[in-house]
Amino acid sequence: MSPYAHILGHDDTIAVIEAARGADRLPHGVIFAGPVGVGKFTTARALASIFLDADPNLIAANTHPDLHVVTRELTRYHDKTGKSKAIQLGIDVVRAEIVEPASRKTVDGNGKVFLIEEAHKMTVAAQNGLLKTLEEPAGRALIVLLTDAPEALLPTIRSRCQTFRFGTLPLADATAILEKLGVPANEAAAAAKLADGSPGQALRWHEDGVVARAVRLFKMLEGDVSDLPKFLADAGSAYADAALKRDPLGSKDAANREGVATYLTLAGRYYRGRLADDPEHAADAIDALARAETYLNGNVNTSLVYQQLAASL
Secondary structure, eight states: OOOOTOOOHHHHHHHHHHHHTTTOOOOEEEEHHHHHHHHHHHOOOOOHHHOOOOOOOOHHTTOTTEEEOOOOOOHHHHTTTTTOOOOBOOHHHHHHIIIHHSSOOOOSSOOEEEEEEEEGGGOOHHHHHHHHHHHHHHEEEEEEEEEGGGSSHHHHHTTEEEEEEOOOOOOOOOOOHHHTOOOHHHHHHHHHTTTTTTTHHHHHHHHHHHHHHHHHHHHHHHHHOOOHHHHHHHHHHHHHHHHHHOOTTSSSSHHHHHHHHHHHHHHHHHHTTTTTTTTHHHHHHHHHHHHHHHHHHTTTOHHHHHHHHHHHH
8 A cells, every 4th residue: 555545635645745756766855845733744744754664554553764854842852951942953863863963874774864844943943954964965864844835935045956736625624634634523613624634733733622712703803802901811811721731841832822823823814704795894804813913922011012903893
């Protein structure tokens, strides 16, 4: 059975990848670009098992000796101060986890594969430190940069890689994946729709209570928004709590702001759906949400941002 057999919704992209690989035209560096949770990492692991001619079970368990999964959390392992929140992926990680291993002999003799998650969170120094390895790795190697923000990668990185695009899945496929993961059918459909066809995002939002809170948010936007400041404060805090359960050493402030930004994005989607019925109010609301997100990114006092947003809506 093909390692790709269980992957839904990306047949065209996989066909292009396999055509390049089959013709021996797959470069050392490739970028898998697309929304969070749509199957980029799953596809990368399937490609790794073919590239390394390895047991897919070893690849899935991340136990194959020539497979290297690189995450920004590794920053803590290489941080001598022990205080890193691992918000970015730095040069120390790239050197220790990619550049140096790429220069050593393989264990099984079929090459090496490096999967860089959230590649857009590499610092400029880290990206520059990766360039030579991307261009001329020692021996047979494949470096896959996984990202939902390819524009954040340096032009010099993008020019050395071939980019493969991943879109969101049809809702039926996303729902089916969630159901296989144990989410009840009605909840799976609601989560898949809210996450716009991203099963990975939908599963996390289902588990973290984002789906249920989004329902409350949409009802609020339909009528009285006076409780919006409290809702955003509570929802952001709950989002951060869930994030810290997965990563206890993470930044609570960063997770809180990410959570609020998530609900602002969902509110924006709600108002875009109202443009046909109430274009003036919906357009003003979308502008107000964009301003609020800009203020949050600028570290403006969150309480003031929430109050101003409620007044604008």
